[in-house]
Amino acid sequence: MAFKQNFICTALISLGFLLPDWYLGYCTKMLSCTVPINTLLSVLGFSMILSMVKSRKFLFVIIAGITIAQSIQLNHWAYFGAPINSQDIHKAFTELDEIFQTGISLAGSFWQVWLIQSLSLFLMIFGVLQAKKCRHFRFAWVIVLLALAVNPILFYVKGTPLFHTKPISSTIHNTLRAFSSWLVNSQAKIHNFHYKSYQITYHSPKVKNIVLIMGESLSSRYMQLYGYKNPNTPFLEKLKNDPNFAYTKGISSSVDTLAGLQLFFNNAHNPGFTELIQKKSANLFRLARNQGYKTFLISAQGEGLFHEVGTQFIDVYSFKKDALKSLKEKGDEALFDVLTKLNFDEKNFIVIHLRHIHEPYSYWEKYFPVLETNKSTDSRELQTRNEYSHAISYHDHWVAQCMTCIKKILPNDTIVIFTSDHGQLVGEDGLFGHNLMRSEVVDVPVWAYTINADKCLNNYIKTQPVCSHYDLGKQIAKLFGAEIFNPNENPNLQFIHGTELHTNYVFMPWEKINGTAKFLQIEQIGVAAK
Numbered sequence: 001m002a003f004k005q006n007f008i009c010t011a012l013i014s015l016g017f018l019l020p021d022w023y024l025g026y027c028t029k030m031l032s033c034t035v036p037i038n039t040l041l042s043v044l045g046f047s048m049i050l051s052m053v054k055s056r057k058f059l060f061v062i063i064a065g066i067t068i069a070q071s072i073q074l075n076h077w078a079y080f081g082a083p084i085n086s087q088d089i090h091k092a093f094t095e096l097d098e099i100f101q102t103g104i105s106l107a108g109s110f111w112q113v114w115l116i117q118s119l120s121l122f123l124m125i126f127g128v129l130q131a132k133k134c135r136h137f138r139f140a141w142v143i144v145l146l147a148l149a150v151n152p153i154l155f156y157v158k159g160t161p162l163f164h165t166k167p168i169s170s171t172i173h174n175t176l177r178a179f180s181s182w183l184v185n186s187q188a189k190i191h192n193f194h195y196k197s198y199q200i201t202y203h204s205p206k207v208k209n210i211v212l213i214m215g216e217s218l219s220s221r222y223m224q225l226y227g228y229k230n231p232n233t234p235f236l237e238k239l240k241n242d243p244n245f246a247y248t249k250g251i252s253s254s255v256d257t258l259a260g261l262q263l264f265f266n267n268a269h270n271p272g273f274t275e276l277i278q279k280k281s282a283n284l285f286r287l288a289r290n291q292g293y294k295t296f297l298i299s300a301q302g303e304g305l306f307h308e309v310g311t312q313f314i315d316v317y318s319f320k321k322d323a324l325k326s327l328k329e330k331g332d333e334a335l336f337d338v339l340t341k342l343n344f345d346e347k348n349f350i351v352i353h354l355r356h357i358h359e360p361y362s363y364w365e366k367y368f369p370v371l372e373t374n375k376s377t378d379s380r381e382l383q384t385r386n387e388y389s390h391a392i393s394y395h396d397h398w399v400a401q402c403m404t405c406i407k408k409i410l411p412n413d414t415i416v417i418f419t420s421d422h423g424q425l426v427g428e429d430g431l432f433g434h435n436l437m438r439s440e441v442v443d444v445p446v447w448a449y450t451i452n453a454d455k456c457l458n459n460y461i462k463t464q465p466v467c468s469h470y471d472l473g474k475q476i477a478k479l480f481g482a483e484i485f486n487p488n489e490n491p492n493l494q495f496i497h498g499t500e501l502h503t504n505y506v507f508m509p510w511e512k513i514n515g516t517a518k519f520l521q522i523e524q525i526g527v528a529a530k
């Protein structure tokens, strides 16, 4: 067969590319990486083209480049527990001394990473040596360069300033994206605002089981609980007089999901303080783990949203693709199946991340059919409001079932806390969706329900006519027994942050005046200084 040698060469090089993921991800579970089918096919395709390149010098340069990048990725991932970010790559070259020292001290556990890298390199070199006898294609090297250029070109054209890590993608996928973003943005340096570090003090934990439900696109002003005209939250409405329940108006940290999650879980406050997010010194998962909690993240959405959220401090996670079929069948109720199968420890911090009530709102109708709604087709605004309000009815139905589930699995010393990543515009001034820096987009609910547990958070919520995500994060940390002190805080001022935290940083300050939030002028700062 004419291409027999090409197949052998392809198999060897592909095996070299994927061996670290198979061994470190599937066998030893040192890394959280997996090899999805599309990655497998891309690697096979890329290796096949490599086998058709005639120049072995060219092949060695390509293999050497990928090996260096993968070596940085694998060591970083094994050490930090998460794939490397584009903005951290320069450290691999500037802090070589420190890395070398750390490597030596960790040799006892890192030898597997190094062994597998050596094997992987050996397989690829062996593959390249086989390439001599392969069928060659004159312009194969051009295809190789084009394939490698796809990511940098995408970053350049789309202007995506930052690579987002995906903790359960393959190492090669994360490496290609991180290094592409790094190459495109290598001149940009993060501006230093000279913020002071947070101080954390530890006490004894107050509640053993903390369940935080992070909603999606839910604005409090459309909920019956907060005075909306439609009876769309009958379950929450009934809890109003329950002594275990407390609720107030919330203000999210951002108008965007990705930025909002990073800000919330890192308890970020000051505009442009991206160093805090990178260092994760006040990361809620980290603080919980520090205090002996087992940490969980159960999400109905993709893993790409959890960039910089602190996945390295999460013991158990489940994303959309882990429950894809049942999420389609049952909507977010599929999350209860995941929850009931979890093995809990003595103390647990569980984050449940919802997909509902994301647009299109009518999508949720099939999981909670409408009996009769005044379906208005008069205007987009009325129609959307009806659908949105109905999606909130589905949410209330989901919350009722969730409470039953949690009472069953964690019947003692448990607190359930709810907020949404951001709110939503539903026709105000003819505007829809989120991402716009407007007060409606940061209007979210905040409530807590205790199940035979300390009511300190409930008491706090009851005294706050408005509670920001930043305030809520600090209160959640207190439940773990971790007190966060931010020396950069002005007690009268809070901030809403825009969609982009790493380049065109937009923020809007707000003040708490007589129990209401007064929003000030939108301002812009350049975080990335060339």
Ligand SMILES: [Zn+2]
Binding pocket: 216, 217, 256, 257, 421, 422
């Ligand atoms: Zn969202």
